[in-house]
Amino acid sequence: MPSRPDHHAPQEAEHVVDGAPPSEALSIPLSAEHAELQRQGAKAAARGEAQDSNPLLDAINQPDATGESERVWSDRRDAWDRGHDSQQRPTVSPARIAGGTAPIEHAQDEVLFGVTRVLTFDGRKGLTSASGFFFERDLRLFLVTSGHVFFDAATGHAPDRVEIELHTDSRDLTQLVTLSILLHRDGLSAWSQARDSAGEVDVAALEIDRTAMPADCVVRPFGPPHLPAGFDLFEVGDRLAIPGFPLGFFDTVHHLPVIRQASVASSYGVRFQGRGYFLTDARMHRGCSGSPVLARASTVAPGRVRWYLVGVHSSRMDMVTRNTVLDESLGLNCAWYADVLIPLTAGSSRELP
Incomplete structure (x- = not known):
């Protein structure tokens, strides 16, 4: 079961994070055959194969050979x-804030x-x-983090702003x-809480007012092109x-995050125990x-994303029956499927102060 949330609080508190399936019906319904063909096309692009490698272009698969209609x-x-094409879309442009210019090469990585x-x-x-990350969609910029970072009823965590x-x-x-952002406007929460068919998901997005940001700030947001096409x-x-930023630790001189290596620890695309996340080790x-x-994308080339955004880390997983003296922790974590960001960032822009 999920254990405590992984924000760094003054005191650790036991907390069970409720799960839910990832969002459904995010695209136009497809026949099973067409859906499979789309997946095969996406996998071919991920392997670096050109579009003219489409097997439907082979003579044996064309109407003259198969007898099907044009x-x-x-x-x-x-x-x-x-x-x-879904894996070939242009990457999100860096820092288009108030006419800002693209950062130099070493500042191109979203990580x-x-x-x-x-x-x-x-x-x-x-x-x-x-921790959090930037997500850009339709020229709108969002701060994405776990929902319990903005509000956590189980621990009484109720901040009024973030920096x-x-x-x-x-x-x-x-x-x-440093940018300070209020979490409430006119008595209402300023962030959007993710939901899917089973209820709330522990992912939230807070829209950022670009006019409050310096013109020359260096931001490399993720966006829809970073979401993988298919599971x-x-x-x-x-x-x-x-x-x-584990335990708040980071490069305090250059204010850069540290990167943990992980691996997929449950079947990716399957809702672990029927909930909207998969496991990482x-x-x-x-x-x-x-x-x-x-x-990491298997092939990095101009016009291709370097990274696929596959999930949002929420909390560590552990067994409530574990003997804390005899047994080590599982070392597993839950990551909510990132496709929930599509419905989460949809809709009209909220009025910003």
Whole structure:
């Protein structure tokens, strides 16, 4: 079962994170055959194969050989192409804030410049330290983290604002600014809480007012192009990377996160115990709640994303029956499926102060 949330609090408190299945019906329904063709096209793109490798272009698979109609054949061909194109979309552009220019080469990686430390406060009183990341959609910028970072009824955690740090110089990484963001507006929560068919998901998104950010800040957000097309691109044992701020630890000179190596520990695409997350095998700590769970793209090329955003780290997993003297902890963690970010960031923009 999930144990305590992994934000870094002054005191550890036992907390069970309720799970739920990942979002459903996020795309137009497809026939089983077309869905499979899309998955095959996406896998071909992930392997670095060109679009003209579409097997439907082979003579033995064309209407003259199969006897099917031109329309049926073209629909099948296009389904494969759509899957291939889904992995070929342009990467999210870096820091398009108030006319800002792209950072230099070493500042191009989302792992370092798309992840930020999230400090929570009640007035001036510091509460917890957690992790989060930037997600851009339709020119709107969001801070994504675990829902329990913004509010956790089980532990009485109810901050009224958060602070994040932004780099302001891609060459001098010691230069940064702190941005304070209120969590309530007109008595209502300013963040959006993820939900799916089974209820709340421990993922939340807070829209950031770009006008409050410096024009030259260095931000490398994730976005829809980083979400993998389908669940069959990854298998049990595949390597993952989880950047974050365990126990609030980080490079205090350059204010960069540290990266934990991990692996897929349950069947990716299957809801573990019927809930909306999969398991990772990694040494995680408090302070990592809200970290992105990433898989490196097998082929890195211009116009291709470097990382797939596969999940959002929430909490460590453990057995309530474990003997704390005789048994080691499981070393497992739950990561909510990242596809929930699509419905979470949909809809009209909330009015920002």
